[in-house]
Amino acid sequence: MKFGVVRFPGSCDEVDALMACRRFADADLLWHGDSDLAGIDAVVVPGGFSYGDYLRVGAIARFSPLMESVIEFARDGGPVLGICNGFQVLCEASLLPGALLPNDSLRFVCRQVEVAVENPDTPFTRACDQGDLLSIPVKHTTGRYYAPPGTLPEEQVVLRYAPGHNPNGSMNDVAGVCNEAGNVMGLMPHPEHAVDPLTGSADGGRLFESLAMVPVA
């Protein structure tokens, strides 16, 4: 298993994501201007402020040469994980339902939250059990998840903020969703910042551990 971690101009969590992936498998950085995914078995679109968040979060990054390849990779069933800004990019690319809106508080939030595993039957959560609580930090200004009525089936809700932990006003406490096929997931919390007990929690590692278990072709 080899992870590819995307680096856009304005990414800032790609190195943490790379280190998180390397705890469980091989991993390399991918540059936004390239389009070659040769040898990559899973793609991580990391957090940050790709292309300066110009126009709308994720709106410009979605059209980068590498993302065009990632979209094709995802449509062929390849696993793709989007974290924070990566989640926003995947929504803009229509690989995931819904969109991310400014936090209801209009403030940047940076805190540890608990999220419950709602669907353990995905390539991203197979190392978890239904209802497991994961302690993972969030840090964002634009994290209020919204999907128009009828566009997000319950089985596509992978993670939900635990009661009282919703940091941004997300609809139905949604913290992470997957696509209908289950091979693309996005979440606002940062699992790559929670892979070592040294920083308070290693719960985020279970998402990378899950992905590392995906059989490679």
Next chain:
Amino acid sequence: MVGALGVRARVLIRPKAGILDPQGQAVERALPALGFGGVANVHVGRLIELDVEDASQVPQMCERLLANPLIEDYEVVEVQDAAA
């Protein structure tokens, strides 16, 4: 303003009705503090102005990039001859 291309388009982008607009709410709450009463339904959106050769393409530009139709409504409110 005289544009480089033939037509000047102005695109207004608003949060979709029914979606919580905390920016609009914050502005609405701030105005009475300055003595402006009788203000309601404040919403904050974006304005994009562009010179284009073919104004008929602007709605497509909105659908694909300028707006996110899931969460925003857009309106091409003014299309005038840039040379006028």
